[in-house]
Amino acid sequence: MDLNLTPNIPDPDGFYDALLAAHEGRxxxxxxxxxxxxxxxxxxxxxxPEVLNAALVAARAVEG
Incomplete structure (x- = not known):
């Protein structure tokens, strides 16, 4: 299985809002x-494990 880097979240803004809300007050x-x-x-x-390792590599490649 390959790492899917194509947008795949049906409601990315809704997920982002939920993620921010989960961090609120922390x-x-x-x-x-x-x-x-x-x-x-x-x-x-x-x-x-192959997908997880590919995700680690991809995440490190876009470090700021």
Whole structure:
């Protein structure tokens, strides 16, 4: 399975709003922990080590 880099979220703005709302009222450390939990939950859902490694490579390539 290849990493899908094509937009694939039916309502990206709605998801972004929900993500921001999940961070509302949290400290930076709490937000970092929330992000880590979210990443681990989604990685577990994906499950494919090749896809996960491809995602790591892609994420590092766009570092700011």
């Amino acid at each position: 400290t930076d450390d709490e937000s970092d922990a929330l992000n880590a939990r979210l990443i681990l939950l989604l990685a577990n859902h994906i499950g494919d």
